[in-house]
Amino acid sequence: MKKIAIVLALSCIAAQAFAEESQAKTAASKPPIETYTYGSNLDIKKVISVSDVGPECGPVSAQMTYEDSQGQRHVMQYQVLGSGCSNG
Known part of the structure; x- marks a missing residue:
């Protein structure tokens, strides 16, 4: 037992x-999340995924996962305009 x-x-x-x-x-x-800055030298061979943009009106964070020419994966965080702004 x-x-x-x-x-x-x-x-x-x-x-x-x-x-x-x-x-x-x-x-x-x-991979660690890298923050995009103006003038960043990007080596993007293949985009794996892009995050959805929220319904806010104004700048929001988005992320793109991609592979470079060496086959390494990267995650890039950047700012985009949210999809909640009206065209009126």
Whole structure:
């Protein structure tokens, strides 16, 4: 009975350690968010995704995820005009 309890305890500890390691790898694989500034030299080979623009009237933050010519992923944050402004 003690052996079964020890095996179960070790299994729980191993599962928790594996989950923490998996989360750490996921966080490390996400590229840092870069902020666009006027004159930034961009190397965009392929756009992966662009965030939706909110319904606000005025400047809002948007993000674009892209790959450069070396195959590295980047996330660029930039300002755009929100879609909530009327043309009237």
